[in-house]
Amino acid sequence: MKTVSNPTKERILSAAELLFAETGIATTSLRRITGRARVNLAAVNYHFGSKDGLIDAVYERRLGPVTDEWLANIEALENKYGEEAAPVELIVEAFVLPVARLASDEVRGGRIFMRLLAQGYSEARQYFEKLFSSQYQHVLDRYRQALRKGLPHVPGETLCWRLQFLLGAMTQGLSGGELLKLIEGQADPRDTERAVRELIPFLVAGLRAEAPENPEQRQYDLGDARKVLRSEEPA
Template identity: 90%
Template structure:
């Protein structure tokens, strides 16, 4: 895990994190980052080697402590329940709470980093794949295995899909995004505690839901008035 060891490195990481979250990784130049951090390009090269190295460090700085909490939590559940499966509710809580603490802690990036995390995979899939395969995949596997023990009737492929949905709901739900304002109601997207209280039972219910049977799965037929595979209007 890369950590900030001096003020210059910290300023570079914080500037990059903010700009990546605001304007995207691909469109954020090192020149913009150095201007915001009030350093020269040589400082970026010295501390991170390249823009790729800086991107890795931005993610590692925030996800490293979360990963430590994830491991601590799953190991506690494994000790507590031994040969018995841990309840889904406790597994989900053990996974969600470290991310919620990050989202509510502005000193550790808070919603700025959560916004970056929420939009990052689609834009920076290469970095996500590299980071998760090298540092976080084993943690996700521990949680997947714990859920498999408690949900033996859920097929492995279905569980993989549900874990993907869990990650998406977690990052979007705690990013303080503006989408919630488009939905009629009084929900406050900045209320992290309320978001967690709503999110955990939602995720648990989704994980526990009966696996869909092939005959029950909806078919994605072309919508009326759209072109079919041969260019004819349906």
């Protein structure tokens, strides 16, 4: 990853990151970004070419170092275990810890960027899918292959679903959101170390769980949950 050294470029990136996280990517105009960064529109066009180019740069600035860690971690596991399956716990730790370090480092974006990352799944799904398929898909494939080897009882399609759940739980769990206070009222959403201690065994247990038997045969009426409950009552 290239290091950002231009002060003007850095101000634009920081302003965009904060505003995207606060108000959303689609609703944040370049005018608002340039106003917060105290630059003119020509500076954005010069450094990034367009709003899409700026969005790419915001994500790359934070995820570039994380990607380097992801790759280094999975390569270390592959070198250590060779053709044998690496422990699932170590694979999950190798994936989660670089993101946790990012979440706890305010200099590198911290919770602001994690909120933006969590927001990206829902607000800009198509853009997010394009971004990950072009720049980060190879990383996810390496971890998926490692998990396939360590979880031979889990069908490939089920593992794909669980990796999606892993990404969502990790991103939301490390974003420092206030939902945790609504659930319990005592846990501190800013406690990243505690979040990691709770998150990793949760993810490992979910990945290891037995796959559902004949999932295509079990149908749910999504229109009324009470029907599902009644269907479980003994005759």
